[in-house]
Amino acid sequence: MKKFLWSLLALMIFAPSALAAEKVQGEVFAGMNVSNMTRFDSKVGFQVGARMEIPMKMIVNGAYINGAFALTLKGAQSDLGHERFSSDAYYFEIPIHIGYKHYFIEKVGIFGEFGPYFAMGSFGRTGTKTDIGGMSYDTFSDIGPNGLKNFDMGLGFRVGAEIARKVPIALGYDFGIVNIARNDYSCKNSNFYITVGYKF
Secondary structure (H helix, E strand, O other): OHHHHHHHHHHHHHHHHHOOOOOOEEEEEEEEEEEEEOOOEOEEEEEEEEEEEEEOOOOOOOEEEEEEEEEEEEEEEEEOOOEEEEEEEEEEEEEEEEEEEEEEEOOEEEEEEEEEEEEEEEEOEEEEEEOOEEEEEEOOOOOOOOOEOOEEEEEEEEEEEEEOOOEEEEEEEEEEOOOOEOOOOOOOEEEEEEEEEEEO
16 A cells, blocks of 8 residues: 555656656546445535646556545534434545546547545534534534544545546545544545536
């Protein structure tokens, strides 16, 4: 795992100079999340961000590496009848993926990619409600019983189609590999998402 992460980091650092003649594309994107945390139910959120894609034709035609910066809302919820729990967790996230793209016709192609993500929890609210009251606290604090650690990382993949070489539509899944809980329980993020972007 460490060798894989270091290899991706090296590619991101050295690829721009090695591929100065290649066409580097930028992209803005937005989409919907369906996220979850261990032991809880899924919750709908969103993500918005920007991505840079660098062709890697020296490896194989169609290969590329990309990196993104996104604001993403993850979280979870549960309803036990006598107690309801809800957590909103806003992260600034950086995924770094290696992928391959193939065009069946001139302007319509499919792609698939895989790689790690690194995220920093920034803000959000977590609360519980019962029939007699409730409480609310900062998601990333150690005040409440279900507070989260700020740092998260994991692995993810995206697959999708690119229309007119400008509009990528993607489905993706990320799964956390570190425990984000501040208490004695083990808790990890997971997130299904769909995004639509525009390349320039």
